Amino acid sequence: KQEVTQIPAALSVPEGENLVLNCSFTDSAIYNLQWFRQDPGKGLTSLLLIQSSQREQTSGRLNASLDKSSGRSTLYIAASQPGDSATYLCAVRPNSGYALNFGKGTSLLVTP
């Protein structure tokens, strides 16, 4: 079964810093990988989706990379802001199935 791990579990940074969140997965046979943001008590908001054939995707201050062969993805957040404070979840869709396998998330706090 696909295992998805996110490191670190929690992160606190001062406003303005660039930061990297890490996601690793055990089975490289993936269809795509998706990064989400979750605010406390809310649903998930999709940030970026990377197809298995792609190396990276960008949206505004966010950049996600994918190295399928090594089973890793990173989410890069540039010039962090207090509004970026949330939990960030990584999820992979395997080739053999349709539902996502989630990591436990990284809880990010950006302090003013």
Place this chain on the structure above:
Amino acid sequence: DGGITQSPKYLFRKEGQNVTLSCEQNLNHDAMYWYRQDPGQGLRLIYYSQIVNDFQKGDIAEGYSVSREKKESFPLTVTSAQKNPTAFYLCASTRGLTSSYNEQFFGPGTRLTVL
């Protein structure tokens, strides 16, 4: 605006009761999913449905049931057989299972508490 709605936002269940959580989408998506989220455990798949009148068990289907009579709707029933139902329940959908761009969208969630 297109999206996924879930109701109610908060739900309280007494011991021995069945309760039903609503999920509706107007995105014209074919596939729908139910996940359960517990603190420190991440999201776990309960059921999913690829098309109307068809659904499949996920990793933790015991004590739950679903139906898919309409493309737009995928209600989840938490039965009295589910011994630890207190959790945050999230509904999701995707455009189509064979689409090359298959972004999954989520609803706002229902928080279920057993009294």
